[in-house]
């Protein structure tokens with residue numbers, strides 16, 4: 008079979024590069040993608056492969072245990088798989104969300120919780136493949152810019168691979184859960200005086216000049232691993248395709264990888280239809296949404312502002328690939344307000360699941376799309392919850408104390424801050440004396456069925 012290779016992404020004449028060439032962009036700035044030469048599967052081969060994937064669930068081989076490498080037939084660019092760096096990533100559950108379904112006006116709602124990954128976010132699916140490639144290419148040092156989760160994930164996988172890692176993060180703008188991970192995993196952690204977009208710019212420069220391997224999702228091998236989020240989801244659904252996938256949009260690597268997954272799965276005959284894709288952005292960080300509404304495919308960067316710090320990104324690197332995913336999956340882009348995000352997050356919590364704020368854009372977006380009549384209440388909808396609740400506990404505590412502000416720096420600039428209305432969904436902690444009768448009185452007063 009033909010070997011995998013790199014190709015420029017986009018409509019112009021495509022240039023090709025060898026799979027082991029260290030390159031993330033073409034000279035004209037276009038992104039690169041991995042081209043996977045997959046066969047055209049017969050119906051018999053499809054069912055054989057599906058059976059093989061199920062058998063691998065029972066295997067003790069680390070490659071089979073990983074929810075990424077289990078699907079390695081769709082990752083031919085990493086052959087022969089002898090450099091794999093895995094933490095048993097993937098294997099994330101699909102949960103029904105009855106409280107969220109009711110909130111969003113749906114009969115039912117499903118969530119695939121990528122926060123149940125080893126470092127608590129979907130980044131692990133792409134990091135296992137990209138660090139594996141780094142090892143294959145002989146990289147000694149890796150780097151990324153991050154709003155927090157990429158850095159946590161990269162630091163963990165680099166530590167496993169005995170590589171040095173450097174993270175560039177926007178100063179004071181990443182959640183502590185994530186920062187603590189990068190520090191614990193031993194990454195050289197550099198706080199940049201600027202936002203994520205500034206960090207993203209500078210890391211590309213540093214990597215090029217310093218001969219350091221770049222692990223942001225501009226690296227096409229990240230996208231390869233993230234494809235398996237969709238493959239594993241289909242496996243868990245018995246290979247039936249949901250009506251909708253809803254995903255948060257930040258740097259737009261995840262949305263891009265989903266589009267690529269469905270393109271490849273359909274082209275090789277593994278599935279016969281694709282779901283619709285809804286990409287949801289925070290209102291203050293929505294360059295793709297703005298482009299979608301204006302039907303203008305040129306990226307106009309914005310100065311990003313949202314308390315969902317994971318997606319506080321105004322100049323997303325995978326913009327053009329995300330547009331491809333929207334086109335291929337008959338997709339739609341929506342935005343949601345800070346209040347919508349905060350309340351949807353509290354509803355995900357009320358389902359006993361929880362997520363970090365960025366993930367809650369999915370449930371908020373679902374509600375909005377139901378109200379607009381785009382999603383029907385009987386549709387099968389899968390929200391991709393991208394990060395764990397404990398990534399950003401400050402946000403949750405501030406929400407429940409009714410002290411959630413858009414401007415995190417409010418302590419020094421109170422006058423310029425904007426409070427996020429919790430609309431009665433907060434669950435304030437109370438202080439009471441350690442006296443059983445007072446406590447029992449209080450508990451009795453509060454005896455109500457859960458909302």
Ligand code: F0G
Pocket residue numbers: 128130152153154155156157158224255256257258259260261262317318363365366393394
């Ligand atoms: N949700 C979470 C929890 C994230 O951490 C991110 C991105 C996204 C959604 C958006 O995904 O960028 O693929 O569109 N976090 C990156 C980081 C940018 O540095 O951790 P995307």
